[in-house]
Amino acid sequence: MKDDCIFCKIIKKESPSNIVYEDSNVFAFRDIQPQAKHHILVIPKKHIPTITDIESNDVYGQIFSAIKKIAKQEGMEKGGYRVCINNGPDAGQTVFHVHFHVIGGEKISDKMA
Numbered sequence: 001m002k003d004d005c006i007f008c009k010i011i012k013k014e015s016p017s018n019i020v021y022e023d024s025n026v027f028a029f030r031d032i033q034p035q036a037k038h039h040i041l042v043i044p045k046k047h048i049p050t051i052t053d054i055e056s057n058d059v060y061g062q063i064f065s066a067i068k069k070i071a072k073q074e075g076m077e078k079g080g081y082r083v084c085i086n087n088g089p090d091a092g093q094t095v096f097h098v099h100f101h102v103i104g105g106e107k108i109s110d111k112m113a
């Protein structure tokens with residue numbers, strides 16, 4: 001945990017969030033600026049700044065297992081959804097605690113950039 005990280009504060013419930021899912025390694029909550037009907041941020045509980053800093057592939061397994069459950073829970077399984085990561089400042093990463101955007105619940109733009 002990093003004291004000045006907003007997502008660490010959200011995990012610790014020191015800052016409020018709309019929680020969608022939680023297990024021992026993964027936390028998920030609704031994005032404050034949704035880009036579609038459903039826009040959920042799925043994050044490792046461990047503070048890792050960027051995907052470049054991920055040292056164990058276990059993190060990806062834990063995250064994608066959670067995403068699969070969340071998609072079912074949110075009713076996005078059938079229609080599909082987008083999973084994206086902004087990695088680093090050029091890609092628009094603004095919060096330096098790894099987060100996977102899960103976006104769907106409606107037809108979304110096919111533009112990736």
Ligand code: DGP
Nearest residue numbers: 006017030031032033086092093094095
């Ligand atoms: P990115 O640009 O990929 O780093 O995305 C950061 C996302 O995090 C952005 O879509 C807005 C969201 N966000 C930032 N601060 C908060 C917060 O305090 N609460 C919630 N729910 N979302 C936040």
